[in-house]
Amino acid sequence: MPKVTVDNNICKGCEMCVVACPKHIISLDKTITNNKGYHPAHVTDQDACTGCGSCATMCPDVAIRIEV
Amino acid sequence: MPKVTVDNNICKGCEMCVVACPKHIISLDKTITNNKGYHPAHVTDQDACTGCGSCATMCPDVAIRIEV
């Protein structure tokens, strides 16, 4: 099963991945504010992830890593 | 009858008029050296001139005046 990791320190909460994910399983984690002041993205339903890589492809900050 | 006058002081002997004249009646006057060191052009057969103005049109120094 694919595993998506977002680097919370690097993520800027831009939501490019949120829009890109065909499974609509990414959103910002409002419970976290990172040291830059942003709410980082997280995968809400890891099981639904197909490992397509779209999120990583669209992330401007190379914050997403996917193990397939 | 057309009358072609070349301003000897201005003419630089470039022969653009010589080549342009359809009647082949212009040449440089080697007997004269003007104060710039050039032999000015002159019309050798004024009677043959048609007053076409080609010489003046091609003169880069506005040295030719034609009275028609």
Place this chain on the structure above:
Amino acid sequence: MNEKVLMKGNEAIAEAAIAAGCRHFFGYPITPQTEVAAYMSKRMPKIDGVYLQAESEVASINMVLGAGAAGVRVMTSTSSPGVSLMAEGISYLAGSDVPCLIVNVQRGGPGLGGIQPSQADYHQATKSTAHGDFHILVFAPSTVQETVDLISTAFDLGDKYRMPAMVLSDGMLGQMMEPVVLPEPKEPDNDSKEWAASGHQNKRAHNVVNSLYINPQELESLVIARYERYAEIEENHQMAEEYLADDADIIIVAYGSSSRVSRSAIDAARKQGIKVGMIRPITLWPFPKKVISKHAEHAKAFLSVEMSMGQMVDDVRLVVNGRVPVEFYGRTGGVIPTPKEILGEIVRINGGVQ
């Protein structure tokens, strides 16, 4: 009189220029002066003025040359690297006797450097903006209000002597807000320059605005005539503020931002009983030689305080000419000196002169 308002230095520059009848602005964005252009781009279209963002500083200064040659009151503004790109054009403006206003909101150099306040373009402004023998008028305000006031002086003297004028500001003066009273707006006067190339309307011989003189004697005599005008300006238009200088043993020479910091240091030093005062050049060219020379008669030491590695200090030395020591303190690269550092220098020098 106009109301007192709070304004950024950069915006005040723009509004003051408009009040001085300037309706032609050409420029290229650069930090920390962008507000000048932004302000102009808002205001000019509303008052039949021209705001044009040029493709570069090289183009800007040449548009200024064109508009100035056509006889209108015209300006540009930029920051340090931009002035370097304008060098050739400024030399042409000077060589063609075309007045204009150039604003330099200085930042740290060399190269791309930084974007924090600096005074490291002093030599460039006062000694050799570009190739050839020439000068430009250089005004160095130290408050937003003074910036406003000097803008119109710069335009007027530039027109009078037919030469470019520069207002030498910096990132701190440009970005800060202070209360300011704007002057009554002047009507633009764009039609009174008889030498201008604006179409002769078949009423006069053609005007030529030009800086090329193939005959060296002719070129020399024009340069000499220009230097006679420069001498007249040096005689009549030196400007400086004296602050507690009359009884001072130590005289700080500082302009613009560094003069503000120096003033704080002087106030602190006076509280310690140290007799220190300041001469604050308002014109950098002409350099206020007279007032410095006067105080060199009684002062025991001078201290030039600059946001550079030491440039104006040479001009102070040239005036003092060995009469008393001239020292230097400076920070560079965008670092603003603190009153405390300067106080330290004052105390140190005071130890020496006592």
Place this chain on the structure above:
Amino acid sequence: MNEKVLMKGNEAIAEAAIAAGCRHFFGYPITPQTEVAAYMSKRMPKIDGVYLQAESEVASINMVLGAGAAGVRVMTSTSSPGVSLMAEGISYLAGSDVPCLIVNVQRGGPGLGGIQPSQADYHQATKSTAHGDFHILVFAPSTVQETVDLISTAFDLGDKYRMPAMVLSDGMLGQMMEPVVLPEPKEPDNDSKEWAASGHQNKRAHNVVNSLYINPQELESLVIARYERYAEIEENHQMAEEYLADDADIIIVAYGSSSRVSRSAIDAARKQGIKVGMIRPITLWPFPKKVISKHAEHAKAFLSVEMSMGQMVDDVRLVVNGRVPVEFYGRTGGVIPTPKEILGEIVRINGGVQ
């Protein structure tokens, strides 16, 4: 040793640079330096070198920046207005610590000015080639042979201290022919600069050639480090020729072309029994302060002779610092002073000092 040949100053510049191992030339045509480029365009293709005519001086200096950053020995040549256009680029070279050689075959200014010899770019070369705190090395040859010799010194010191060097010539020195012996050619050494951006070949961390430092403290500390190198240069590399200076009452300070004319005038004055000599700065930056200061102890007056409205004279005054009078004589706009005029000045000053 090489044969003695007759060469134009400009051609000698080119050949000397090649002999110094320079294989990269970028430039844009301008009178009176065109022969440098013409010569390079003939020679470089034959020796695996690069001659590229850029689209402008702005492009030239930035090609120089690129090639210099990549670690090769590189040069450009131009004349006065061209240097103004290079201003920003030179500031970047200095701010990025990239060495290169810039030749300025000076002509009359300001603006388009004229094309006859001039020395009116002295301040531009020595004080403020552009914005920001920095210096470049400036060499002022007075003969074709010396031009040749200084080219290699300029390259070597530029490399050693990682800074741009300028050879400040003028239309007279560039156009005249004199006998010259060329040095033995050096093999190009283009691969020894460890800081260069020439591809890390996966063998080292990436090199960055850059002048931007957003943090002012960082920028300041780099500038200060550079000024420490400058101080070292000022200590070790001042160059000047003394001519009949030891017993002189009057000392002429003159460089390049004007020093040649001055020499003729000095010879004539000596014949009249006037004790006049000369200090001829060979480096303009660093300015030969030591030798001038030494002679300020015995001389009764200095006279700065320049082909400008008076620029170097300020540097002489700064060194002499009020000890004796410093006078100025100059012609500008492309006019070359005559020995007779200078003799007149010598006689006049001699009247005063006796």
Place this chain on the structure above:
Amino acid sequence: MTVKGERPHALTDAPFHYCPGCTHGIVHRLVAEVIDELGVEGKTVGVASVGCSVFTYNYFNCDMVQAPHGRAPAVATGVKRARPDNVVFTYQGDGDLAAIGMGETVHAAARGENIVAIFINNAIYGMTGGQMAPTTLPGQVTQTTPYGRDVSVAGNPIRVCELLSSLDGVALAERVTVDCVKNVRAAKKAIKKAFEYQMAGKGYCIIEVVSTCPTNWGMSPTDAVQWLRDNMLPYYPLGVYKDVGEGEQ
């Protein structure tokens, strides 16, 4: 296990300073991936220009030179002429490449200089706070066109690929964008082709990336992408404007 989204080797570890959602970051990654795939990091020299991307010298692991505003093509020319075996690319914004640097760009292109220009067209000056760029759209509001760009006063936008494609020295002029996964992949392909052309000595290659500047456009990153599709792409059609082809020249 395979990994997607791994940081390319040609990128340093430094996190980007760009605003959230700025497409500069995507393009950086693509360039780095191409350098990795071609195995040329050790012989690549990048030329950073002045704009938001000035700090690329901190991000690319290859050697870097920082050029004055607009002069990257000239600096790159200097590097390339000095080191013909190096792979040299510039990374330039629209202000840099198409305003102050237009002269250098046209001439590097006409010379057929063997360099690659990565050209970020975001229709604005990002770094200085949102002034009009040469590529700002008609009617677009910026800091210096507060009433919308009036082409009769401020001039018409310049389509760089169209302009350059008339020049003999241009080997490849292609306009791409990075608004969605498909286009990101296409952009990478174009960048790779450009690098390959350079290595084959074919001449000047420019890849224009239609990009966003959420901050100065005053939009969220995802709205900015949509605005790009709706407004930029019609004015700046994607496509290949010139391609000398794979074969021998």
Place this chain on the structure above:
Amino acid sequence: MTVKGERPHALTDAPFHYCPGCTHGIVHRLVAEVIDELGVEGKTVGVASVGCSVFTYNYFNCDMVQAPHGRAPAVATGVKRARPDNVVFTYQGDGDLAAIGMGETVHAAARGENIVAIFINNAIYGMTGGQMAPTTLPGQVTQTTPYGRDVSVAGNPIRVCELLSSLDGVALAERVTVDCVKNVRAAKKAIKKAFEYQMAGKGYCIIEVVSTCPTNWGMSPTDAVQWLRDNMLPYYPLGVYKDVGEGEQ
């Protein structure tokens, strides 16, 4: 009696300093004739550029400004923006307009600046003694291409009309020559149209005149004209490259 070849009023009495047979003189006369015919001498401002024609300020009877090398379009922009009712033209050589001034040229064109550029393409730098120009032909020998222009090193010639015609602000881009009576007449027509377009506010107009430089080509004036026909015209085809037309814009 009618007179042909009368000195146009818009020319001063000063004799041209040009070399014998240099076509600069012909073009000067044409511009002056157009100014006369349109009756605009009193409101015309010419901008002289740096090149052999720098001294045009001595020859044209209208007001003149001398611009730095390559910057005539910017200077003309300044004049025109300050005096929109004036008729403003630049007179530029190929070094001036297409080398150092390329940036200003492209931008004045893109802005649709209401000015006319008279562009003298003589494939060389005349004034400085015959160096390569951006328009120097492949293989052409000049002072700085002593072995003939090698395009792989010195780059490809630039065809200015072709380049500019992609820009929206350009109203007229036409290439003419003055090698014979017929073409001189056509050149004049083109120049007149450009002036008329400006007066109608149509935008940037450029008339490229393929010209000779007998001195630096090392030929007699009449041989130079022939060389122009044989070598220049095939590379720089005459014609209208862009024309927005007579109607309303």
Place this chain on the structure above:
Amino acid sequence: MTDLNVLFAGFGGQGILFAGKVMAYASMMEGKELSWLPSYGPEMRGGTASCSVCISDNTIGSPLVVNPDVLVAMNLPSLERFEKDVVPGGMIIVDSSIVKKDVSRTDVKVIRIDASKIAEDNGLKGAANMVILGRLFRETGFCSAENLDLGLQKSIPAKKINLLENNRKALSLGIES
């Protein structure tokens, strides 16, 4: 009170510059000499913002506040960076909704105010800056209440006049906090 030098610091987007501006304008209405100086950098979003406000009865020398009488710290990096610079006997005002860490200085007056929370709780998201300014006003009395309101009015651009009431409300929440 003769001189008051205040340093406002926090994240970009927290209204740091605006708070300083309101204070500056209010002081102007009060007839003081004053200066307002922002920190500035490249335009990219993120990072910290700060601004110096000096008010005095005399001419302002250096407008850059190096040793503030009052430090307003709206995020942790700001507190960490500037805490040590506050003059002994000065004041540090902290938005305790954001800055959890304690102030270690003991020679200054420390005010921890839950500004962001107060603002959000009152439907004034983003107005923590005004809450803090209100508190600063209460603590220092740098101007009259009237002039504070005038300062606010002058600081809000015509186009955003709809925000006036919210800011007023936030100010008074701060004053009353």
Place this chain on the structure above:
Amino acid sequence: MTDLNVLFAGFGGQGILFAGKVMAYASMMEGKELSWLPSYGPEMRGGTASCSVCISDNTIGSPLVVNPDVLVAMNLPSLERFEKDVVPGGMIIVDSSIVKKDVSRTDVKVIRIDASKIAEDNGLKGAANMVILGRLFRETGFCSAENLDLGLQKSIPAKKINLLENNRKALSLGIES
């Protein structure tokens, strides 16, 4: 002879600079110090050309000859312009084929030589410059005959070596004139 300062002047195209160069090279072969300085202008054809040649046993100061020991005037404007500058006791050499006007100075040695005619008559069109240089050599003996010939050889670029004989011939015509 220690110092000799010569000014060559005439129309562009008359070989003024070349004559100076031959003299300069010959002097170098002779072991002298020397300088050669051309006048220069924009590249357009026409107008006058001149060049200064200084030879000396000592270092050359100013290479610009303001007061020539010898003036070579190959056209009228040159004579008119420079005649007054020649040092008393100096020399003026005039191409009398071209300059019809008399020299008015009486305190200098005047040599009128029909150089252009001599050259043309001998099938050496354009070599009047060498005829005059030959005469200058005879009058001043600024170097040995060998070195004059060496100077000529060095001055002619390899590509134009075919012109050597004609120039030699012209030189000797001048020497014998």
